Amino acid sequence: MKTRNIFALAIVGILLFACQPTEQQQETTVANPQQPAITIDTTQRRPAPDFYVIAPGTERKRVWVCDDQRSDVFHVDNRCEVLLTCTGVYKNVSLQRAVEEYDRYHCETCSQEYADMFDQDKVRYDF
């Protein structure tokens, strides 16, 4: 009986030892897939808007921003095709925060209605 127990322990020991190298291999293959994303980032983020006018009543309008390294626009439509290319975190913020804190311009695809905000030559009426 005793020799059989020792033999069983030896097999368990061999199995435990044999498992370790495969765990290490798995860790090294997981570390790599990040690399291709860096080469896609070719567009540069524009500097913060020099000029903008937020029409009274629209400052609390909820818009979407993509918080990544290259996005510089806000979106009215959360299913906008430009927003869907986001590689970072989606955030739902007020129009005022999008412009003042996140330095965003209007999205040409879904937010044309806000193009006037950044047009310095646009004639404005006193509200």
Ligand SMILES: [Zn+2]
């Ligand atoms: Zn958009």
